[in-house]
Amino acid sequence: MDEVRSTTAWVATHSSHVKIDSLEIEKVVDSMQGNIPVVEWDFEKIHYFDNGPLTVQYMFVLDALNFCFWPDKDLNYDHFAMGLKEALENDKSALDADRLQTYTGPELRKMLKWPRPLPSEEERVRLLHEVGQELERSFGGEAANLVKSSGNSAATLVKLIARHFPGFRDHALYKGRQIFLYKRAQIFVADLWGAFKGNSFGNFDDVNSITIFADYIVPAVLRQLGVLKYSSALCKMVDSDMEIVPGTEEEVELRACSIHAVEKMRELIKKKFGKQVLSIEIDLWLWSYGVRIPTLPHHRTLSIYY
Numbered sequence: 001m002d003e004v005r006s007t008t009a010w011v012a013t014h015s016s017h018v019k020i021d022s023l024e025i026e027k028v029v030d031s032m033q034g035n036i037p038v039v040e041w042d043f044e045k046i047h048y049f050d051n052g053p054l055t056v057q058y059m060f061v062l063d064a065l066n067f068c069f070w071p072d073k074d075l076n077y078d079h080f081a082m083g084l085k086e087a088l089e090n091d092k093s094a095l096d097a098d099r100l101q102t103y104t105g106p107e108l109r110k111m112l113k114w115p116r117p118l119p120s121e122e123e124r125v126r127l128l129h130e131v132g133q134e135l136e137r138s139f140g141g142e143a144a145n146l147v148k149s150s151g152n153s154a155a156t157l158v159k160l161i162a163r164h165f166p167g168f169r170d171h172a173l174y175k176g177r178q179i180f181l182y183k184r185a186q187i188f189v190a191d192l193w194g195a196f197k198g199n200s201f202g203n204f205d206d207v208n209s210i211t212i213f214a215d216y217i218v219p220a221v222l223r224q225l226g227v228l229k230y231s232s233a234l235c236k237m238v239d240s241d242m243e244i245v246p247g248t249e250e251e252v253e254l255r256a257c258s259i260h261a262v263e264k265m266r267e268l269i270k271k272k273f274g275k276q277v278l279s280i281e282i283d284l285w286l287w288s289y290g291v292r293i294p295t296l297p298h299h300r301t302l303s304i305y306y
């Protein structure tokens with residue numbers, strides 16, 4: 001996690017298209033007196049939860065597929081969360097490691113009750129197979145064992161996931177450097193923490209090491225708040241729904257500056273109000289705010305990472 005923090009900070013200081021406005025961060029923090037609005041995890045009541053290992057399997061599969069819904073304007077995260085939940089409720093073995101390895105695109109679509117091909121359907125199926133194979137090879141088929149082997153460390157869990165599952169290796173090259181973002185691996189940790197309320201499979205001693213999850217919603221919210229300022233060329237690209245190529249400076253800056261801006265926000269809250277807030281808490285507030293405004297323009301990058 002230190003690498004996520006340090007490399008995204010480096011991007012922020014070398015950024016050409018996105019700037020962090022420190023004065024606006026201060027205004028936001030002051031206006032809330034350092035109190036981040038509390039948003040309950042699963043505020044939409046859409047996730048499977050049985051307080052046991054199957055919940056962990058569900059969250060891991062969900063976060064393996066938790067990316068790039070926007071190419072289908074009627075599709076969003078909730079369809080996946082609810083679709084997989086229903087599939088599990090109908091058949092407890094639906095997400096077993098051996099089953100994950102055999103799903104086809106049409107079967108996945110059917111499971112999610114989606115009437116047409118999913119965006120990046122072949123990639124989603126490939127990632128499901130990868131998860132099934134590696135869970136079976138190294139973790140007795142269970143994501144719960146992967147979590148157990150992290151020894152209650154969020155940072156270790158993210159590292160383990162990145163080591164074992166190539167689909168989660170969310171990183172980029174920027175001005176000659178490797179930048180680590182790890183959105184889906186980190187959100188899995190946060191989902192466990194939220195679902196199990198910091199206990200059992202969600203008990204991590206270092207949950208404060210997690211950063212926000214750099215997706216396509218949070219940068220849009222930070223821009224709306226005035227915390228991120230885009231160059232006029234980037235404004236035009238985002239506002240006209242023009243696709244931004246993955247790995248371009250613009251794309252990396254949007255994501256990395258979002259992470260760094262929130263880290264700065266946390267530091268300021270600590271300094272001014274003496275409060276320790278988690279990036280997870282800030283993320284959930286920003287994300288839940290963003291998804292309630294469907295007209296908020298967000299950047300569009302075809303990616304398997306977010």
Ligand SMILES: Nc1nc2c(c(CN[C@H]3C=C[C@H](O)[C@@H]3O)cn2[C@@H]2O[C@H](COP(=O)(O)O)[C@@H](O)[C@H]2O)c(=O)[nH]1
Pocket residue numbers: 040041042043044066067068069070075076077078187191194212213214215216217218283284287291306
């Ligand atoms: N930063 C951040 N990004 C998040 C989430 C979540 C869902 N987290 C759930 C877990 C517990 C809570 O109850 C949440 O419901 C999804 N995403 C990302 O958003 C985008 C999808 O947007 P749309 O197309 O409108 O559904 C896509 O990139 C997706 O990967 C989050 O929490 N934080």
